[in-house]
Amino acid sequence: MHEMKVPGKLFIAGEYAVLEPGYPAIVVAVDRFITARVTMSEQQTLSLPQLGLANVACRFEHGQVIFEETDARLAFIKNTLDVVHHYLRESSIETKPFSLTVTSELDDVASGRKYGLGSSAAVVVAVVSSVLTLYRDQLMVSKKLIYKLAAIAHYQTQGSGSCADVAASTYGGWLHYTAFKASWLKEKLLEQSSIAQLVEADWPYLEIEQLEAPQELVLAVGWTGSSAKTASLIKKIEPLKLQGSTIYQAFLRKSRDAVSTMVEGFKQNDRKLAMTSLSANRSALLELSQETGGAIETVHLEKLIQIANHYGAGKSSGAGGGDCGIAFTSTDKLEQLHKEWRDVGIVPLDILPATKYN
Missing domain, CATH: 3.30.230.10 (Ribosomal Protein S5; domain 2)
Known part of the structure; x- marks a missing residue:
């Protein structure tokens, strides 16, 4: 077998x-x-x-x-x-x-x-x-x-x-x-x-x-208690794409810049740069969300991110609209971050990057 x-x-x-x-x-x-x-x-x-x-x-x-x-x-x-x-x-x-x-x-x-x-x-x-x-x-x-x-x-x-x-x-x-x-x-x-x-x-x-992630960079994951429906959020963006909207084009540029900066942060072993770029990508997504009327950040995700920003940087993950949010933080701040998440009903998940398997 x-x-x-x-x-x-x-x-x-x-x-x-x-x-x-x-x-x-x-x-x-x-x-x-x-x-x-x-x-x-x-x-x-x-x-x-x-x-x-x-x-x-x-x-x-x-x-x-x-x-x-x-x-x-x-x-x-x-x-x-x-x-x-x-x-x-x-x-x-x-x-x-x-x-x-x-x-x-x-x-x-x-x-x-x-x-x-x-x-x-x-x-x-x-x-x-x-x-x-x-x-x-x-x-x-x-x-x-x-x-x-x-x-x-x-x-x-x-x-x-x-x-x-x-x-x-x-x-x-x-x-x-x-x-x-x-x-x-x-x-x-x-x-x-x-x-x-x-x-x-x-x-x-x-x-x-x-x-390779920067040394001392810790990925924290919190579950907000609701499940995201990816397709419905994508549909809200579709009209912007079809119109060749300048708002959508600006979002694409900002997203690409944030990802490129994060890659640079990873390659230079620069934890702070990785955190800054995570926040930049969050901002780009929020602007897109406001234009489409699609809720990328639920109330719970917003709370998760606000708390995460005290200990590093936070963001929705994936389609948004629920499911998990993420944070970049450091080992010495993880316990307090988890505690504050729990206080507002967010469940910290015991999840780590899987670098080796099979």
């Missing part, structure tokens, strides 16, 4: 802007994991025990995965297995049945709390990497291969997104990430291009650079 542990993620900087070609973000993998266990088997089955799905039989037929149970929650895994199966077939590898079990610690299943740690992307990466592991003697399995197959599957299912969460779950650690041109990938998929050729191609704009 092979076991793969794949980390969740948190957005640090560059949200929304990263959806535009050439605009970077910083994302970090975190030490909450999706675990996939896979073994060769006589019959192909999938188990998702936390969803109450055990030993769901599935088979490959006419180039597609067929599940014996119809459940919308299986869509991501179905598309992922389709993509991996196509890739293996195009690589002249004969596929064999396997038993796959996927479990998650990205959300608190017992309490129903959802933290927004990128669970669908992590599941896709876990499925890709665990199935490819079965064919390691016939394949060169690289992070880039896992990322591209997972990005194709994720994009086919969701139809949008930067896939920064896919990159974080694949590579781990802190990443300076620029998304591929989504319209290019969409066009290739509509042409039904060979998956193997698509994986080998250079993806326009895609850049993935691993970073």
Whole structure:
């Protein structure tokens, strides 16, 4: 049996802007994991025990995965297995049945709390990497291969997104990430291009650079108790993009500048510069939010950030509108920051960057 542990993620900087070609973000993998266990088997089955799905039989037929149970929650895994199966077939590898079990610690299943740690992307990466592991003697399995197959599957299912969460779950650690041109990938998929050729191609704009955080920089994470709906916030920004709005263009520039400064802070081991750039990105997002009427910062997120700013710098993470907020602080200030968060009903999460896994 092979076991793969794949980390969740948190957005640090560059949200929304990263959806535009050439605009970077910083994302970090975190030490909450999706675990996939896979073994060769006589019959192909999938188990998702936390969803109450055990030993769901599935088979490959006419180039597609067929599940014996119809459940919308299986869509991501179905598309992922389709993509991996196509890739293996195009690589002249004969596929064999396997038993796959996927479990998650990205959300608190017992309490129903959802933290927004990128669970669908992590599941896709876990499925890709665990199935490819079965064919390691016939394949060169690289992070880039896992990322591209997972990005194709994720994009086919969701139809949008930067896939920064896919990159974080694949590579781990802190990443300076620029998304591929989504319209290019969409066009290739509509042409039904060979998956193997698509994986080998250079993806326009895609850049993935691993970073080291400044020494003494501590990432603190607080959960505000509400869950974000990414799609609805993106829709509010769409009209600005279509109008070629100067406000939107200014936001993109400010976001790019904040991310570039943060990368500089990381590379120069400059904690204060990293904190300043986090605040600059927060300001850019707030201005965009005010223009669109979209609530990137809820009342709880605003409190989280105000407190964080006494001990370093704070910001929403990801889509905003709820879920988690983040802070850059230092070890000596972390305990007091956590205490003040608790006092206003924000739950500090015991989450650290996942720099090494598997």
